[in-house]
Each structure stands twice: as structure tokens, then as C-alpha cells.
Amino acid sequence: MLRLFTIDKGLIREIQSDGATVEDIRKADWIDALEPGEDERELLQSLLRIDLPESDDVEEIEASARCFVDQAGLHVHSLFLAPHEGRYDTVSVACILQPKRLITIRDNDTADFRLLRLRARRGQVSSASPAELLVTLFEQKVENHADTLEDIHYQLEKVSHLVLEDEEAELEDAISKLAQLEDSNGKMRLCLMDTQRNISFLLRHLSGISDYRETMREIIRDVETLMSHTTFLFDKINFLMDSTQGFINIEQNQIIKTFSIAAVVFLPPTLVASIYGMNFHFMPELDWQLGYPGALALMVASGFAPYWYFKRKGWL
DSSP, rough: EEEEEEEEEEEEEOOOOOOHHHHHHHSSSEEEESSHHHHHHHHHHHHHHHOOOOOOHHHHHHHHHHEETTTTTTEEEEEEEEEETTTTEEEEEEEEEEESEEEEEEOOOOOOHHHHHHHTTTTBBBOOOOOHHHHHHHOOOOOOHHHHHHHHHHHHHHHHHHHOOTTTOOOHHHHHHHHHHHHHHHHHHHHHHHHHHHHHHHHHHTTTTOOTTTHHHHHHHHHHHHHHHHHHHHHHHHHHHHHHHHHHHHHHHHHHHHHHHHHHHHHHHHHHHHTTTTTSSSOOOOOOOTHHHHHHHHHHHHHHHHHHHHHTTTOO
């Protein structure tokens, strides 16, 4: 799917049409290709005279493969977050900046592009050039990451209350939730590190444009602040994970302790019963009139004695 945008009087406007025509593509300042089909890729390549990157190329992690300049323009491959089943996945977006247009290619939709598209329809995205639009995209990406980090922190506070204050909580569920939060926080940090590298690349290669260099420096400062926050969240997740495992171990030890004490309490009565259960012919107690009740009393007393001792020691 191709979505086309143009810069009109300093604002980003979406080109409304039933399908992307050749004329629309030629006048577009921003071409957003979401899961482009073969026909759409061939159309863009023939009109723009560039080779669009394949999915495997976009996923490369080497710095030289993610940020570079060639005859097609300035290439920046950046990681974006996309929610997926209660956690987040990373989506690689290929951005190609040319003097007269910006091209973005992605295989999955993300909240950052949906929000930018919604704001553009409302006339809330100002831009004087495709380069400024690319910087605006990264600026919004960092703002969305900050909101996502706040959400992760809020969920972590709920788990913290569950682990440290709720005595009836299911701690196994807390471990599962902490694992999800750790995974989301890790992917958030990965996206922030990738964004930091992207902005540093743009600062070096857009040196001739000074209008929004300060904006890019502010983005880097925001990224550094958010990365510090992810470190704090990692520390808190590890603390809660250790605490949860400690509480589970305490509960398990308490159960083992109860079984151990029960075994010690019932051991003397079992010994007495075993002795008088032997089938020897000459056993004096067999002829006693009070032998049977005496044996029962001895078993009760031998069982009560360890219980009383443990209770006095404070072990129960």
C-alpha cells in the first residue's frame, strides 16, 4: 500500500486518491510504502530510478548497512516499536531521503506512522522540506517511546504492589509479567540506541542545513535521558524478580518445614506402635490388663512431647 503526502504551505497534506497514480507519485514529497507489492515496488523503482531495499537488507545490524549514502540518496534504517500480544516487537523501517522527497518502506504498521498520518490529516505537522519531515518523524518516535516507557513503569508499579504488598497474590503470575516487562524494556532500549545512531548519522550528513540541527541535538539529549530510565527499569525488574523468587522459596521452605516437623512428631508414636505390633510370644505387656490403653497413652505422650518442645522453641 502506498500513501502519498505533499508539503503545502509548510504543512504535510495527504494526497487523497483511489490509487497511487504516476502523477501523484511524481509530485509527492513523502512516499510511505507499507508492505508494497511487486507491482508497487516496480512502479516506484521505474519512476524514481532507485533500487528499493529488500526486507533482508533492512534487517541488517551492521552500522554500514543501516546508515549510508549512495546515488539514490541518504539511507537510514531505523527500528520502531510495534505492540504485539501484550509486549512489543521491533519493526525495521527503511528511510530514503532525496533532495525532493522522503521514501519510507516498512513491512508492518506502527503507532508512530499512524499518529503522524492522523496529525497530517488534521494539519498539525509542519515541515518545509523532506529532510525536516524525517527529523519530525524521529522526534515523534522519541516522544512515543517516552509514553511507552511511562506505560511500562506504570505496569511495573502494579507488579511491585502485587509482589511486595499483596499477601494473597499468585507469585508465578508476577514472574510471567516481569518477564514480559523485561522483554519490552529491552526492545525499547534497543530502539533508543538505534535512534541515537541514526540521529548522529543525520547530524554528520545534514551539516549544511542548520535550521533543525538544534532539534536533532534535543532528540539525542532526550534519548540519553530515556536510556537512563530504561536502566532504572532494568534494575527495578531485577529487584522484583529476585524478591519474587525469594518469597516463593520462603513459601516452599515453610511447606517443607511443616512436613519435617510432622514427620518428627509422628515418629515416636510410630516407634511405639511398631514395638507392640511385633509377634513375639513372650511379651510381658500382652498379659497386662491395662497394656492396650497404656500403649495408646504412651503413643499420645510421645507424639505430644516433640510438638510441645518445638512450640516452646518458637519453631511452630
